[in-house]
Amino acid sequence: MNTEPYPAPVLPLSDRDALGTLLPVELTCALRQLDLSSGPEGLYALAESLRRPGEPRSFAAEWTRALEPALRRRGCQPLTPNRRRCEQGEFQFLRQGEAGRLVVLRVSKIKVRRYGNAYRVDPHLDFDARWQACRLGAHLKTAADCRRVFPHAFVLFLGFADERHPFRRELDELQAATSFGRWFLPAHETVWDDPHGRGFRTLAACWHLGATEGQP
Secondary structure, eight states: OOOOOOOOOOOEEEEEEEEHHHHHHHHHHHHHHHHSTTTTTHHHHHHHHHOOOOOOOHHHHHHHIIIHHHHHHHHHHHHOHHHHHHTTTTEEETTTEEEEEEEEEEEESEEEEEEEEEEEEEEEEEOHHHHHHHOHHHHHHHHHTTTOOOEEEEEEEEESSSSSSSTHHHHHHHHHSSSSTTTTOOOOEEEEOOOSSSSSSEEEEEEEBBOOTTTO
16 A cells, blocks of 8 residues: 655645535446446446456456546546556545545455346355455555545445345444544445346445544
8 A cells, every 4th residue: 555645735624524525426426327337247347347367356447437537526636546556446636735545445245147148146155255355444444544644535335235235234333343433424325226137236335534623
């Protein structure tokens, strides 16, 4: 993780609050629109459809097609990520000279397979263990620890599950069991049915690093 500081003049708190309120909505809406427009793969399989054999998974498609334009719409200056950052889902931007960081995480509890002419969730597979592997709590803590370097810190979680309320139990347990509420506003969450009819739901949840009154 690169946490090199940028020149950071202090922004008015109202400007930070506005970005923290509006950007999570912009980011999650952009991902939903990308899901709708990326048939038949959708967000679930978009990166995999573009990945060459032997290459690691990358968030390059989500970045260039949805997240980078969303940042620009909110007056941010995205910094061009290298290949490693795209693979790790770690992106940086500037907002009026102040540094920002966006971390993107992805977890799928499901596996979609082809059944005849249709693609559907395989009901015999269970990938609940992937939630622990993504270490969302650790990424939130890192964002809080780096709040002086990146005053604009966002963590974006993208989840796929065959559940009415995807990842609701896991997120409730995470937020109840930690002290991140001191630093983070409640996540902005958007849930939608797979627009390509494969029988699962998608969750996009975005946390923004809260105002800095209480930081040492």
